[in-house]
Amino acid sequence: MSLNVALVGIGKIALDQHVPALKASPDFTLAATVSRKGSVEGVPAFTDFATFLESRPDVTVVSLCMPPAPRYDYAEAALLAGRHVMLEKPPGATLSEVHALEALAKSKGLTLYATWHSRMAHAVAPAKAWLKDKAVQVAHITWREDVRKWHPGQDWVFEPGGMGVFDPGINALSILTEILPAPVHLKKARLEFPANRQTPIAAQLTFSGNVTADFDWRQEGPQTWDIEVQTSQGHLALRMGGNVLELNGKPSGGENTIMGEYPALYARMAQLVKTGSSEVDLSPMTHVADALTLGERVAVEDFHF
């Protein structure tokens, strides 16, 4: 039986990813949208969240796609109204607020799912399986993309709480924390802040265990989303944001997932609701908070879209 879900915050990510995933989902029916401006053709549209919650008790799941800063208030209201909640990444503006949501969901017996879409990329599960019994010697993340291409004119990413280059970088960290056989922690970070902006546009991170990361949002031309891991028993590379696996320099046919990232997230949400459980792993977000706590701040040239 299909569950009714409402999408809240109809912007780029909702239209590009959530709507197609829901239209193809065997588990969910897109039964409402809530957004100040956006809507989806053929789906009842609300502009006020409280009105939606009151008038649509048949919609038992809400999926929150707005930027992280306002997300807490919606998630809290939804849980207090007895709805299961799915959160886009990052799950909130602060770690403490997600801890609070987790406690609230638990106390109400509801599902809270803090999603990390990159963990559902095709090659992540096979990479994890391959690394499981190996000793990691060195690992390096290269995550270089063009913010003008992926967030055109979205000034909020450079405003306080917008996370800057950690908005894509947290995708890399969500994969890293999923595939490594043992956790790492940050030892050092260098953060490049444009003089006219509040969040970093580039970051170089050094973790324990010879794990490093290079995040840059100024990459024009070819884009790079690679993770390379050298082990005592060979070399693994994840390319294209976790979608392509190479073992010892050769493409591997080891793909054992068949869905795209967002269809897989909704399948997981359906499973969590069915089993009455939650999934909230804050380790990628904790690494970002650690970088902003520990990092050296370097001023670089102004950035304009």
Next chain:
Amino acid sequence: MSLNVALVGIGKIALDQHVPALKASPDFTLAATVSRKGSVEGVPAFTDFATFLESRPDVTVVSLCMPPAPRYDYAEAALLAGRHVMLEKPPGATLSEVHALEALAKSKGLTLYATWHSRMAHAVAPAKAWLKDKAVQVAHITWREDVRKWHPGQDWVFEPGGMGVFDPGINALSILTEILPAPVHLKKARLEFPANRQTPIAAQLTFSGNVTADFDWRQEGPQTWDIEVQTSQGHLALRMGGNVLELNGKPSGGENTIMGEYPALYARMAQLVKTGSSEVDLSPMTHVADALTLGERVAVEDFHF
């Protein structure tokens, strides 16, 4: 029976607080120090931690008092060598590294105690008891002190990871998170960074539930460490860093602790070791990481000691 303890990092806080507390402790004997420069008269002094761990198996507890940045490596080495570990505040340079220590201590069956000395101030326990069944309407922290007086020439507090004004501010947050009947989370923060420094010298924080904080490290003359809480059933003020309690404007005789802060920390550590348990509450440090993640950064004038 008294436990042998080693103090590691013999600087100002060790000499001012830890040594007198240990000399008066019925639970511990100060059996060694480890420090590049400092020592304590009459106590065997080591300069190298690995040498100490190898040569003094009789010392089952280590208390780490150095600045947070190098603390992880010592804590990990101590736990791997089968010692119980007590950490000065803040418990580390990153949240992830303390999570890692917690997991390590658990796997080895050892005690890890992340201390918050301000929670042991005289009036904190009575304040907590008074607030327990009350509805908080508004709360405000004023934590204004002179960094030149309390950290003379200690440039590390302004270096990456040194936390700046959050070094004293985290004491206020450790009390707040202890006494409030329900948790809060940060909504907004304004951070004042001296143009020549890497960490903030002042911060204004706005939490959920009408809780605010004003931290400033430029306070000359009288120093202020106050927490005021308005409830539906009266007003509470904690003054002098948690040592003085006022209820409805009148001094309260409600003190039910009789020890100083550091003697109380060591008594708690003895109890944790005896019962084979750990105590690691990261909520004060999470609020600081949240402030550095979410905060608006404002440049203020250069600071020189």
